[in-house]
Structures are given as structure tokens and as C-alpha cells.
Amino acid sequence: MAEDDVLLPGAGSGDVDGAVVDAGNCERYLWRALGRCYYSPVYVLLVLWVITVFLVSFLFDVRLVFAIMDYLRRCRVCGLEAHIKGDLQLFRYSKSGRYNKDNFCKKCYNKYHRERLLSNDRSYLLRKLSGMKKRCYNPSSADYERYGERGITVCQEWLDDPEMFVVWSLSNGWKRGLTIERIDNDGPYSSGNCKWIPLGEQSSNQRMKKNAVTFPEKGTRICWKCKVEKPLTDFHRDRRTALGRRYQCKECFKK
Numbered sequence: 001m002a003e004d005d006v007l008l009p010g011a012g013s014g015d016v017d018g019a020v021v022d023a024g025n026c027e028r029y030l031w032r033a034l035g036r037c038y039y040s041p042v043y044v045l046l047v048l049w050v051i052t053v054f055l056v057s058f059l060f061d062v063r064l065v066f067a068i069m070d071y072l073r074r075c076r077v078c079g080l081e082a083h084i085k086g087d088l089q090l091f092r093y094s095k096s097g098r099y100n101k102d103n104f105c106k107k108c109y110n111k112y113h114r115e116r117l118l119s120n121d122r123s124y125l126l127r128k129l130s131g132m133k134k135r136c137y138n139p140s141s142a143d144y145e146r147y148g149e150r151g152i153t154v155c156q157e158w159l160d161d162p163e164m165f166v167v168w169s170l171s172n173g174w175k176r177g178l179t180i181e182r183i184d185n186d187g188p189y190s191s192g193n194c195k196w197i198p199l200g201e202q203s204s205n206q207r208m209k210k211n212a213v214t215f216p217e218k219g220t221r222i223c224w225k226c227k228v229e230k231p232l233t234d235f236h237r238d239r240r241t242a243l244g245r246r247y248q249c250k251e252c253f254k255k
Contacts, residue, residue: 071083072087072088072098072099072101073088073099073103074103075104076104078105085099088101091103092105092106092109121166121170125170128180129162129165136152152182152187153189154188155188158190168191169196172191174196177198177199178198178199179197179198181195181197182194219232220232221243223252224247224248225249226249236248
């Protein structure tokens with residue numbers, strides 16, 4: 001018998017018809033032997049089980065019940081994991097990230113972004129200036145009636161160069177928690193007519209307070225605009241005002 005010849009299982013030296021074959025015939029013999037198990041009940045049930053599991057995971061978008069899969073995305077801060085496509089909406093969009101999602105969840109990114117903005121004094125002051133411009137020049141602003149319509153403006157120096165407002169604020173006692181106050185309530189926002197004071201001393205609503213009379217014992221208030229006494233529930237909530245309600249009623253606010 002040659003070195004490359006293989007004696008098949010069950011074939012003795014006395015077998016004549018194909019008992020001794022070479023290596024190539026042995027490989028074909030093994031594949032035929034394995035093919036006989038295709039029709040066994042165990043093999044059929046195994047194939048049906050695999051097909052069922054994959055169909056369920058595809059139709060219902062759930063993890064494979066009997067398989068261990070890696071997460072799709074994971075937040076690098078809080079460790080939140082997305083195991084299904086529906087969980088990816090909790091992550092921030094990223095054009096270059098896997099599944100177009102960043103490795104930050106929206107909650108952690110918003111917290112980080114908010115803390116970063118608050119820690120930047122320049123960005124904070126520029127947002128203050130932007131709010132002043134909005135209520136003085138934007139008719140769609142909710143506060144335009146109390147500022148822009150009354151002729152309240154922002155000085156040209158701050159409009160042309162916002163950095164001048166930042167420099168003025170930092171050199172005139174600005175710090176976190178203070179609000180800008182106009183000394184002359186009918187004057188513009190300018191370096192000679194503004195100062196930084198605590199929120200409790202803010203008097204920008206003195207004109208409304210004067211016209212809006214409140215009756216705490218009755219739970220009513222006279223709207224400063226329509227001059228009609230109404231229950232406090234007809235006024236929007238505002239923590240900065242007396243009794244936590246605005247001085248303008250809801251109906252006047254919609255107009």
C-alpha cells in the first residue's frame with residue numbers, strides 16, 4: 001500500500017472493491033458521509049430554530065435571545081448602551097460616527113455643553129446682549145411690547161462692537177447671578193444708563209407693578225394692560241414676580 005493511500009473505516013485488508021483509496025477519494029468519502037445527516041430530525045430542528053430566531057430579530061428589531069451580541073453604541077460618560085436601533089435615538093447625531101451617532105448620549109452632551117457655556121464668561125455676556133437686542137428690535141419677541149414699542153434701544157457702541165459690552169461688564173462689577181438694570185427706565189441700554197444688580201433689586205417691572213394691583217386675600221389681580229380684575233389662575237406663572245404670577249393676563253399676552 002502506498003504512503004498516500006488511506007484505509008477506510010470498516011475496510012479490512014481483504015476488501016477488494018475500493019477498500020483502499022488515495023487521499024482525494026477519502027475527502028469525497030467523508031463529505032458523502034456527512035451529507036447523510038442532513039435528513040436527521042435533530043439537524044432539521046436545529047436549522048428551523050436558527051431560522052426562527054433570525055426572523056424574530058429582523059421583524060421585531062430585538063436582540064437575539066440565545067446569542068450574545070455587542071452593543072451598537074455606548075456613551076463614554078454614563079455608560080449607556082444601545083443594543084437595538086430604537087435606542088440609537090438617545091445618542092447625539094454624528095456624521096462620521098458608527099450608525100451616524102456619536103459616543104455621547106444626548107443627556108450627557110447637553111450637560112457638558114451647558115457647563116462649558118456657563119464656564120465661559122464671554123459667551124454668557126454675549127447671550128445677555130443678544131437678549132437685549134431681541135426684546136428691543138424683534139417684533140416677534142414676547143417682551144417687544146415693553147421695550148421696542150416704548151422706544152427702548154441699545155446704544156450704537158454695543159451694536160457695532162459687542163466686545164465693548166463684554167469689557168464694560170467685566171470692569172463694572174459683573175458676576176454670575178446679577179442682571180442688567182437701566183437707571184432711567186425709559187432710557188436706552190448704554191454704559192451711562194446701565195448697571196449690574198441682583199435679581200431681587202430689579203425694577204424693570206415697576207411700571208407694571210404700579211398698574212397691576214394684587215389682592216392676595218381674594219386671590220385676584222388687576223391686569224396692568226386691560227385693567228380688569230381676574231383670578232391669579234388667569235395669569236401665567238413667573239417665579240420672579242409677586243405670588244409667582246405675571247402682571248399681564250393670558251388673554252392680553254396672546255394679543
